Amino acid sequence: MSELRDEHRLVICIGDIHGYYSKLKNLWRNLKFQTNPSQFKKALIIFLGDYCDKGPDTNKVIDFLIDLPSKYPNQKHVFLLGNHDFGFSAFLGLLPPPCDGSEFKEGWKEIGVCNEENEGWYCGEGYENMHFHGRRWAGMKLNKEGTGTQYKGSVYNAAPTFESYQVPHGSAELRKVVPDDHKKFIANLVWVHEEDNVWIESAEGQKKCKLIAVHAGFQQNKPVEMQLKLLKSKDTSKQWLKCIQDKDSVWDMPEELKEQSTIVVSGHHGKLHIDELRLIIDEGGGRQNKPLAAIILPSMKIVRDTDFSDGNQI
Template identity: 20%
Template sequence: MTGPIYAIGDVHGQLEELHRVLALIEADGGTDAQVVFVGDYVDRGPDSRGVVQFLLDARVAGRNWIMLKGNHDRYLTRFLDHSIVHDPATRADLSWFNPRLGGDKTMASYGVPAEEETPLGEIHAAAIQAVPQSHRDFLNERPLMHITDDLVFVHAGIRPKVSLEDQIEDDLIWIRQPFLDYRKPHDRLVVHGHTALDHPVHAGNRVNLDGGAGYFRPLHAAVFEGTECWLLSANGRIPLRP
């Protein structure tokens, strides 16, 4: 069995919470601990720009971190690259700038007003100037999956009964059903976020670490040894079991 591996749920612009859970990880596993982030660094929270810059700096510094791509990260890059503010996976009447999705908060963190009634071209032109190319490249280059002997880390989940090599991006960053209701074992325990809960849950064949930081609930970090899982707290490890 390999050494412990740590994971952090959806960050959603909550830089202070990110610092808090990283301190918990360092206290448990040291400064060289391997950490997997399950994506969604931006939207809803107050400091998406700060989160992206912090993660980019950490990558440049050579931290042992694997940072996956989430659907909200793709919202930002698609808007910058192609002026797209809608995704087929969500309701047609919900623009990325709608507060429910939180793109307005991401743009605000870069100093760009993004009310839904503002002309799209005006927002896009300002965003192109405001968002550093390094941020765009960082988010565009994020991998979709990380696989170990016992675990598979993704943002949203996997399509059941489809091999890992045949999974598609839209499922890996957007899927809810049939993944959430699937009860049979996968080839590996799936560690994911995306579906916000009040608290992380171990469902037997998957672990959902999204405790709702995007809705101003606490961000969560977990540690895995094999398939055993614990949440990290100021008082140490707390077992997370089915």
């Protein structure tokens, strides 16, 4: 493996945290311990989205992330929006209005009344013009015997997020008790990030690439530029944002990006998958018994919260 050149900035991509504050602290400690201190202090850190739900400490996770720029002023931090964060944001009323001038409630029909009933969409205070993902996020999905699936409140498993702010699942009080700095953080999450001059280790040695980070990936059958435009504009007129919320259709690398030597890095999929320049870093998938993972570029080294390190805490 070739030596890391001084001018090659470390790029660290961190998978879906899902409310697991203890995992995040341990992973950060291990990243500090397993990298050169001077390079870590200047690293580009890309968080791949999904900070909330499933795990118990969404509020502590967001506090941790908000504090990073002041604790590490020479690092660059990128916080992507995940599909769970989209639902959280929709419930809090933080999404920008649709670009086409429509109202959020006009999209409910597109999804269908059957889904509304089956998923137990939220119908409480403030639902009247809420994006349907906000209603799904705060809804109540009943657990059915024999299915093997146990929901924590909604299909998003959002109950732990409500509880981390000391309110019961589905309570409209959440919008009042989430601190303003948390709301600002959530509202400012980016939907896609592009970075030039990222180095990556390959069979031929280190090579310079463009990197695009997006929570789920890009569709094969649509021009990438069109998808980037939608993401950059934060267009909420679309009811289903496949680059953020889909799975199978965005798993692979679009051919046009393969030809351009572009790294596409995502979380979302509940797997660790490395296929040349297509990187999926979500080994934990929000499961309590699975690790939180990160990848370091250019070395392609995987670091987990479960790695044993003697380094100090943040």
